[in-house]
Amino acid sequence: MQQATQKPSSAGKWVTLLLAAVILLPSLWGFGSKLREFIWLLSHDVDGAFTLMPVTNYLLASIGFFLLFAWAVMGGMFTNVEQPKYTMLEREQRLNEQFRRKRAGEAHNGESA
Amino acid sequence: MTDDLRTDLLPAQDTLVDRKIVRWYFLAAITYLFISLVGGFLMALQLLNWNPHSNLEFASPGRWRMIHTNAIAYGFLANAFLGALHWAVPRLTLRPVASRMLSYAIFCAWQVVVVATAVGLVLGEAQALEWGETPVWIDPVALLGLLLVAINFMTPIVKAKGPLYVTLWYFMAAFVWTFLTYAMGNFVPEYWLSGSSAGAVGGLFIHDLVGLFVTPLGWGLMYYFVPIMLSRPIWSHGLSLIGFWGLAFFYPLNGIHHFLYTPIPMFLQYGAVIATVAVELVVTTVIINFFATLWGRGREFWDNIPIRWFYTGMVFYFLTCLQCALQVTLTFQALIHFTDWVVGHAHLVMFGVFSLWLLGMMTYLFPRLLGVEWYSRRLLEWHFWLSAIGILVMASDLILGGVLQGYWWASLEPWETSVDGSYPFWLVRVFAGVVIVAGQICFVYNLAKTYGLARKAGTLSSAAANEATA
Numbered sequence: 001m002q003q004a005t006q007k008p009s010s011a012g013k014w015v016t017l018l019l020a021a022v023i024l025l026p027s028l029w030g031f032g033s034k035l036r037e038f039i040w041l042l043s044h045d046v047d048g049a050f051t052l053m054p055v056t057n058y059l060l061a062s063i064g065f066f067l068l069f070a071w072a073v074m075g076g077m078f079t080n081v082e083q084p085k086y087t088m089l090e091r092e093q094r095l096n097e098q099f100r101r102k103r104a105g106e107a108h109n110g111e112s113a
Numbered sequence: 114m115t116d117d118l119r120t121d122l123l124p125a126q127d128t129l130v131d132r133k134i135v136r137w138y139f140l141a142a143i144t145y146l147f148i149s150l151v152g153g154f155l156m157a158l159q160l161l162n163w164n165p166h167s168n169l170e171f172a173s174p175g176r177w178r179m180i181h182t183n184a185i186a187y188g189f190l191a192n193a194f195l196g197a198l199h200w201a202v203p204r205l206t207l208r209p210v211a212s213r214m215l216s217y218a219i220f221c222a223w224q225v226v227v228v229a230t231a232v233g234l235v236l237g238e239a240q241a242l243e244w245g246e247t248p249v250w251i252d253p254v255a256l257l258g259l260l261l262v263a264i265n266f267m268t269p270i271v272k273a274k275g276p277l278y279v280t281l282w283y284f285m286a287a288f289v290w291t292f293l294t295y296a297m298g299n300f301v302p303e304y305w306l307s308g309s310s311a312g313a314v315g316g317l318f319i320h321d322l323v324g325l326f327v328t329p330l331g332w333g334l335m336y337y338f339v340p341i342m343l344s345r346p347i348w349s350h351g352l353s354l355i356g357f358w359g360l361a362f363f364y365p366l367n368g369i370h371h372f373l374y375t376p377i378p379m380f381l382q383y384g385a386v387i388a389t390v391a392v393e394l395v396v397t398t399v400i401i402n403f404f405a406t407l408w409g410r411g412r413e414f415w416d417n418i419p420i421r422w423f424y425t426g427m428v429f430y431f432l433t434c435l436q437c438a439l440q441v442t443l444t445f446q447a448l449i450h451f452t453d454w455v456v457g458h459a460h461l462v463m464f465g466v467f468s469l470w471l472l473g474m475m476t477y478l479f480p481r482l483l484g485v486e487w488y489s490r491r492l493l494e495w496h497f498w499l500s501a502i503g504i505l506v507m508a509s510d511l512i513l514g515g516v517l518q519g520y521w522w523a524s525l526e527p528w529e530t531s532v533d534g535s536y537p538f539w540l541v542r543v544f545a546g547v548v549i550v551a552g553q554i555c556f557v558y559n560l561a562k563t564y565g566l567a568r569k570a571g572t573l574s575s576a577a578a579n580e581a582t583a
Contacts, residue, residue, distance in 0.1 A: 016351055019401075023355070023394040027363065030387035037380040055381070064289070065361040077276045081354065084278040085346035088205060092341045095129075095204060 129203040132482045134216050138196030139475055139482075141224060143557065145188025146468070148231070150550050152181030157546055160539040171235045179234045179246045185463055186244060186322065187255075188227045193471040194330045195223070195262070198284070200478060201337045202266050205281060211268035219261050226255045243319050245298045252299040259295055263288035279353040283333030286361060290325035294318060309376045313369060320368030323462060324392075329360065331467050332399065335423060338474060339406060342420055343413060348405035352398050359395030363388045370441040373450070386441045393438035400431045418493050422473025425501050429465035433458060436512075448523065453538065454515025461508040464549070469500065472556070479563065484572025488562035492555045499552030507545035514538030 038055065042048040072078065158164055159174035166172045199216065203209050210216055226247075233239065233248035240246050247255065267288055270281050277285075298318025302311035340347050347353055369377060369385035403424070407413065413420045436458055439445050449455065476493060480486050487493055514535055521531035567573045 012349065016349065016355075019352070019398055020355060023359065023391070023398065027387070027391040027394070030391070031384070034380050034384040034387065038384075041378060041380055060293075062362055062365060065286075065358070069358060069361075078354070080276070081351040082349070084276050085340065085350040087275065088278045088280075088337075089340055089344070089346050091207060092204065093344075 124207060124209075129207070129209055130200055131209075131213055131216065134213070134220060135196045135199045135478065136482050137220055138192045138199065139479070141220075142189045142192035142196065142471070143475075143553075143560075145184045145192065145227065146553060147557075149181050149184035149189060150546070150553065152177040152179075152184060154543075154546055154550070156181060157539065157543045161536070161543065170237070176234050176237065176239075179239060180231055182244060183230055183234065183246060184227070185468070186327075187230065187247075190327055190463075190467055190471065191223065191227075193475070194327075194334075195220075197334050197471070197474050197478070198266055198330070201280065201334060202269055202284065205278060205337065206269040206273040208269035208272055211265045215261060215265050219258060219265065222254070222258050222261075226251055226258060240299070240303060242298065242302060242315050244322055245302075245315075245318060247299070249303065252295075252303075256292065256295055256299070259288075259292045263292060278336070279347070279350060279357055280333040280336045282354070282357050283329040283336070286357070287326060287329035287333065290321070290329065294321040294325050298322070312372055312375065313377050313381070316371040317365070317368035320371060321365065324360070324364040324367060327463075327467050328364075329357075331470055332356070332360075334474065335403070335427070335470065338419070338477065339403060339423055342417060342477065343406065343410060345406065345410075348402050348408075352402045356395055356399040356402070359398070360392070363391040363395060367392060370446075373441070373443055373446045382443075386443070389441045390438045393434045396431060396434040400427060403427055418490075418497060419473040419477035421497060422469050422476060425497075426466045426469035426473070429461055429469065429504075433462045433466060436461075448519040449515055450519075452515035452518040452522075453511040453535065454519070457508045457511030457515060460504065460511065464500075465504040465508060469504075472496070472500065479560065483563060483567035485563060485566045485570050488559050488566055492559035496552050496556040496559070499548050499555065503545050503549035503552060506548070507542055510538050510541045510545060 042052070155164070155172070156174045156178040164174060199210065229251050230247045233251065234246060238248045240249060266284065270277075270285055273281065294317075297314060298321075301314045302318075306314060336347060336353060366381075366384055366388040369381050370389050373382050373386075375382075404427075407420075407424065414424055415421070440449055440454070440458070476487075476496075517534055517538075518531050521534060564573075
């Protein structure tokens with residue numbers, strides 16, 4: 001298994017950054033322009049208040065996730081962002097190893113008896 | 114190595130995973146899968162005017178269609194997910210669920226909820242909301258059940274040390290989202306809103322049920338099962354987190370795209386369109402991540418049956434999301450709205466993706482739950498190929514039929530023209546359904562025989578199975 005301390009290649013970093021830019025920038029632009037339209041509608045249209053219900057639903061969900069994201073960043077969850085994938089796999093292998101040992105031990109006891 | 118990972122300090126398997134509850138959930142799921150298939154079959158026959166019992170009100174295809182959708186969502190998917198969660202969460206966190214007794218109580222309560230929903234629907238007692246047809250009095254019980262599920266699984270996740278693996282992010286989100294989504298869809302339109310506002314919330318509900326309940330659990334489990342089966346870590350954990358947070362921020366607004374061209378303000382409709390396209394970009398990163406993980410080990414796709422289920426589901430997932438990004442544009446929507454395209458899309462998502470993944474998980478886990486190998490690999494192959502080919506034919510058939518229906522309607526042909534033209538597509542759909550059912554019969558027969566082997570070997574009890582499958 002690869003070591004947890006191995007650093008990602010620079011090519012990997014660039015691909016990640018490129019994908020992040022390709023995904024996030026158009027999305028932010030889209031949401032930003034729609035937010036501006038929403039504020040205009042809310043303040044100028046007689047039925048503007050109607051728009052609040054679904055938007056409130058969305059904000060309730062997304063604000064919670066903004067807070068969670070902020071908590072995760074401040075809590076160091078993304079300091080070594082690749083570490084958890086190695087830890088997870090190692091745990092699984094250790095669990096399997098534990099069971100193998102237990103079975104081997106019991107087989108040995110059975111033979112001794 | 115941290116103390117957490119030292120083999121001698123790991124909790125014993127018996128204290129981590131309760132294999133009996135996983136088996137119970139899986140068996141319940143398979144039962145509801147068959148009920149759902151019967152419901153779908155009756156509806157498909159009705160479209161061909163072959164309704165076998167047209168004079169029985171409680172067996173009317175309209176009611177059985179609701180059983181078809183509810184049984185697959187709350188009966189099959191929910192039970193199978195709960196079973197898989199009882200396996201994955203304790204192994205990922207090295208801690209058992211909050212309470213085993215609570216697990217069994219939730220199991221019983223959830224079966225009561227699903228059966229009561231089915232009985233209510235058969236008797237004609239349904240809420241007027243797609244996927245929220247559960248009779249009104251069941252809603253609070255179901256919501257309480259979802260709260261208890263969250264408590265039972267969140268306890269070990271919250272206690273887990275160190276940065277979380279992406280699967281646990283998905284699971285945490287799913288427990289919160291599912292509770293909120295269910296409350297929003299079943300209570301807000303019922304008691305507080307009406308008209309277009311209720312329609313907007315209904316749109317959010319039906320789509321969020323897929324995107325915020327099924328999707329995070331499905332992908333979370335993929336991020337767990339694929340690496341452990343390939344014995345290699347996911348290609349990029351950072352990219353997987355982009356997928357998770359992208360889903361979190363872009364998905365909740367998607368549902369409005371079910372109601373394009375309605376009185377709902379256009380900025381919301383456009384917002385839903387943009388959010389849907391953004392989700393497709395996020396999905397692309399997830400797909401890249403999984404295929405990069407498989408890179409160099411392509412042979413596993415053919416040799417390892419669960420991996421084949423998983424990656425076939427991923428290909429279908431990419432196709433459904435691509436389809437989604439296209440069909441939510443206003444021009445495309447004008448053509449396919451109300452047509453069988455939508456039905457094909459829904460089947461591709463629910464069976465072609467999530468059911469395929471869950472059947473793959475069962476294929477992987479049942480030998481570990483029963484302590485014996487599968488009775489027949491050939492039957493496993495038949496199960497996969499009949500399911501995969503069946504859903505591919507069914508979805509392609511309905512999608513193509515939907516496009517033709519859209520053109521017939523757009524050209525203002527008489528209604529009968531589109532009905533007559535749809536007939537061959539509906540006929541093909543029935544046969545594709547028969548193929549899918551045949552695949553599941555292979556699976557159940559194989560499972561029954563494997564149970565027989567486990568009984569003979571004496572590995573059915575939880576402890577014995579732990580030893581035998583180590």
